Every structure is written in C-alpha cells, then in structure tokens.
Amino acid sequence: MSGICTGRVVVVTGAGRGLGRAHALAFxxxxxxVVVNDLGVGLDGTPGSDSPADxxxxEIRAVxxxxxxHAGDIATTEGAASLxxxxxxxxxxxxxLVNNAGFLRDRMLVNLDESDWDAVVRVHLKGHFLPLRHAAAHWRQETRAGRTPEARVVNTSSGAGLLGSVGQGNYSAAKAGILALTLVAAAELGRYGVQVNAIAPAARTRMTQETFAQTMAAPETGFDAMAPENVSPLVVWLGSAASAGVTGRVFETEGxxxxxxxxxxxxxTAAGEQRRRPEExxxxxxxxxxxxxPPGAVYGTR
Incomplete structure (x- = not known):
C-alpha cells in the first residue's frame, strides 16, 4: 500500500457491511x-441484534x-454530533467524512406508505446532512483558529439518484437530493479547506444482492466486477490530500x-420576448x- 492516508482520521457511516466496510478497511x-459507524439495522432499517461496527x-486492529x-444514529442531531x-x-x-449509511423500503408509488418515504429520506438525506453539518462546524472552527484543514467529504448517491428507478421513488428522491447537497456543500465549505464530492456506485451489497446475485468473477481474470472493494480506491483517493482541487464532482463507478x-x-433554448400562448x-x-x-432510461424500464 502507498500510505496515501497516513496520519488522517476518517469517519465512515454505515461501515459495518458492504460498501462502508470496504471503505473502512481500505482507508x-x-x-x-478510522471511526466505524453502524447502527446495526436490517436491510429495511428495522433494529438488528448484532453490532457489525465492532x-x-x-478486522482493522487484527492487521x-x-x-x-460508533453505534449511534447519524440521522439524529445527537448521533451525528457524537460521531x-x-x-x-x-x-x-x-x-x-464518508457518508454511506442507508437502507431500502421499495414500493411502487401507489403503494408507498408515508412512513416508508420518511424513513428512507431520513436515513439517506438527513443522514448525510447532519454528519456533514457537524463536521463542517468543526472545520470552520479550525480555519478561524488559523489551522485550515485539508478536509474531504465523500457522499454516496446512486444511479437511482441520477436517472430514477422504478419502485424506488423514496430512495431515488433522497439520492438525487444528496447530489444537490454535495454541490451546495462544495460551494459553501471551500473557504474552510473542505472538498466535497459524491459517488454513484454499483456493487454487490445487501441492498443490491438480488440485482447482482448472478454476477460472478470472470474465470479468465478472477476479477469480480461487482465486489464492493472495487469502489473503495476512488473513495480513498477522494478522501486523501492527494485529491486537491477536485470538488463539487460526481463520479459513477463500477468495477x-x-x-x-x-x-x-x-x-x-427557444428565445422569446413576449408571453406565449399555451399552444405556442x-x-x-x-x-x-x-x-x-434523449434522457437516460429510468432503471427498471430497460
């Protein structure tokens, strides 16, 4: 390894499994x-019985x-502050700060309960905002004390946030909101030495295991394109000082x-100097x- 993050302190949310775990190990x-955050909930956000963060x-200490x-709920003010x-x-x-935590409650819009909407938007969008807000307050304080950091934030969106996904109106809306939050944060926090970027990863995790269940390593190369570990090198680089000058960007990554x-x-653009009639x-x-x-196809329509 190159030691590209030697001396840095990295927080990863939702790091008990899947992409978050891969990121934590890679950092x-x-x-x-590394501060390994995970609340230990099920795929749909219901409370779990284990503590995957531990x-x-x-694993990290063993090597x-x-x-x-950290096992707090980062979609609460106290949980994010304690993180x-x-x-x-x-x-x-x-x-x-790597914002990664999330879960799914997939339904077609006509069957999507308000509670399922609120829960998914809460963990993905609010769960990005609150850790970012508390981290940013710290970095602003550092800058005002004359210690401008080389701080980095990597947010986690999705192809669903870029294009939409049938049966995932709540998830798609939250992930699209993360993209806008990334752009705003990059513009506002640059003065404090903070770079903010987002990724839209595709990998085999609990959330996508049915989608990618049949994707296996290529026999000729042994390369498993859907392994979550493939996403982590980009996240580590974006989270390092080596990424200086890269901010307000969104990267789609797979394999x-x-x-x-x-x-x-x-x-x-259709120019006009007066009000149009509806037919005009x-x-x-x-x-x-x-x-x-033409726009990209919404996931689930191809």
Whole structure:
C-alpha cells in the first residue's frame, strides 16, 4: 500500500457491511485511523441484534490498524454530533467524512406508505446532512483558529439518484437530493479547506444482492466486477490530500470503471420576448425536444 492516508482520521457511516466496510478497511490499509459507524439495522432499517461496527474494528486492529466503533444514529442531531466527537476525542482530529449509511423500503408509488418515504429520506438525506453539518462546524472552527484543514467529504448517491428507478421513488428522491447537497456543500465549505464530492456506485451489497446475485468473477481474470472493494480506491483517493482541487464532482463507478458525471446544463433554448400562448409554448417544446439529447432510461424500464 502507498500510505496515501497516513496520519488522517476518517469517519465512515454505515461501515459495518458492504460498501462502508470496504471503505473502512481500505482507508485503514492506507494508514488512516478510522471511526466505524453502524447502527446495526436490517436491510429495511428495522433494529438488528448484532453490532457489525465492532467486527470491522476488530478486522482493522487484527492487521495492526487503528479504529474505533460508533453505534449511534447519524440521522439524529445527537448521533451525528457524537460521531464527530468520537473522532476528535479518540484521535484529536478529523480529516475525512464518508457518508454511506442507508437502507431500502421499495414500493411502487401507489403503494408507498408515508412512513416508508420518511424513513428512507431520513436515513439517506438527513443522514448525510447532519454528519456533514457537524463536521463542517468543526472545520470552520479550525480555519478561524488559523489551522485550515485539508478536509474531504465523500457522499454516496446512486444511479437511482441520477436517472430514477422504478419502485424506488423514496430512495431515488433522497439520492438525487444528496447530489444537490454535495454541490451546495462544495460551494459553501471551500473557504474552510473542505472538498466535497459524491459517488454513484454499483456493487454487490445487501441492498443490491438480488440485482447482482448472478454476477460472478470472470474465470479468465478472477476479477469480480461487482465486489464492493472495487469502489473503495476512488473513495480513498477522494478522501486523501492527494485529491486537491477536485470538488463539487460526481463520479459513477463500477468495477474498474470511473465516469465523471456531468449534470444539468442548458440545452436547446427557444428565445422569446413576449408571453406565449399555451399552444405556442407547446410548439416550442416540441421543437426543443427534436434538438435535444434523449434522457437516460429510468432503471427498471430497460
């Protein structure tokens, strides 16, 4: 390993399993001291009986790394505040925040209960905002004290947030919100030495095990394109000081592929100097659609 994160303190939420676990192990392997957060809930957010964060901490310590567990609910003010406090009280600093925690409650919109909407938006979107808000307050304080950090935030969106996904209206809306939050945070926090980026990963985890169940390692290379460990190198690099100058970006990543996503930009425009009648607005839209690139297909419609 290169030791690209030697000396850095990294917080990873939802790090007990899947992508979060892979990120925590990868950061530790590169010299970081890691705060491993996981509430230990089921796939749908219901309380679980185990403590997966402790297991990941044990894995890191077993190979000589440094890690500490945090089992608080990061979608609450106290849980998020205590997460940042654990990093500062244990290791004396905070350099990188990786927001990853989440779960699913998939339903078609006509069957989606309000409670399922609230729960998914809460863990994904609020669960990104609150740790970010408390970490940012610390970094602002550091900057005002003359210690401007090389701080990094990596948020976790999804292809569902980029394109939408049938049966996942709650999840898609939350993941799209994370993209906008990333752009705002990158613009606001740069003055405090903070870079904020987002990833939209595809990997085999509890949340996607049915989707990718049949994807196995290629026999000729042994490369498992859907292994969560494939996503972690990008996250580690974005979370390191080596990523200086990269902020406000969104990366789609799967296997060995990394795509820099380009978001909403002005496309064809119909100029006008006076109010249109409805049929005139419709004619303009039809003309614009002929000139525009077709949108990407919503997941589940292909």
């Amino acid at each position: 530790a392997a590169e010299g970081a001291r 297991g990941v901490v044990d 000589g790394g440094h890690a500490v567990a 940042i406090r654990v990093a500062l009280e244990t290791y004396g600093r905070l350099d990188t 060995g592929r990394i795509t820099l996503m380009e978001g909403w930009r002005p496309g064809p 607005a419709g004619d303009a839209v039809r003309h614009l659609m002929k000139e525009a690139q």
